[in-house]
Every structure is written in structure tokens, then in C-alpha cells.
Amino acid sequence: MAEFAHPLLRSVFRGAKGRCPACGEGGLFWRYLKVSARCPSCDHDLARYPADDGPAYLTILLVGHLIVAPMLLFPIVWRSPAIYSLPILLSSLAIITLLALPVIKGVWIGVMYALGLKASDAHLHTADAVD
Numbered sequence: 001m002a003e004f005a006h007p008l009l010r011s012v013f014r015g016a017k018g019r020c021p022a023c024g025e026g027g028l029f030w031r032y033l034k035v036s037a038r039c040p041s042c043d044h045d046l047a048r049y050p051a052d053d054g055p056a057y058l059t060i061l062l063v064g065h066l067i068v069a070p071m072l073l074f075p076i077v078w079r080s081p082a083i084y085s086l087p088i089l090l091s092s093l094a095i096i097t098l099l100a101l102p103v104i105k106g107v108w109i110g111v112m113y114a115l116g117l118k119a120s121d122a123h124l125h126t127a128d129a130v131d
Helices: 008-017 054-071 075-079 081-117 121-128
Strands: none
Touching: 008 081, 054 081, 081 121
């Protein structure tokens, strides 16, 4: 188990709010999902945390298990005409997914900050696993 370099909960909550996990003041993203290169407040290097596909996979996993699976238990989903239910269900799932994705990406970066990981460390661990 990895040692935490920084407090985990504080880093995770700051990331979930879209703030720099180091200071909690500067914005984490400069666009929808584009991580800022540096924190505008504390100048912390935010580009060193690789949040590639992990947040997307986690978002799909959570939305699929917490929303889609229970939704299939309701009879209205099966009894209503598809011409009405599919657009409503698909658009609501898309909105939920798009709202959750930046939060989960912020949490992901917060966890990596708390663990003290950076891009070069993650690359080294992957290279070790391959060898």
C-alpha cells in the first residue's frame, strides 16, 4: 500500500470542487476537461498528473451501475413506447455522465496528488510491470 504524501480527503475534496489539490484556490481546469498546466494561485505543476482514460472508465462504471442498472428495474422503462423513452433516457444519461466526468477527473487528480504520483512515476511503474 502506498504512503500518502499529502492528506487524502483534503486533496480529493479540492479536486472534486475543480480546485488545485495543493492550495484549493486556483482552478484545476482551464476548459471543460483540460487540466491547467500550472495552478494560477500557487504555481503548482498540475500537468504532471496523468489522468488519461481512468476518469472516463470510472464514470462509465459508476453511471452504469448506480443509474442504469436500477433504472432497468422500473416497469415504466419496459412498458413505455421506445419512441418516447429512449430520447429521454439517453439524453438524461448523457447529461449525468457529462456532469459527473469533471468531478471524477478532479477526484482522480486529487488522489494522485495525495499519493505523490506524477507522470514520470506512473510511466516507471508501467514499464516495470511490462519488463
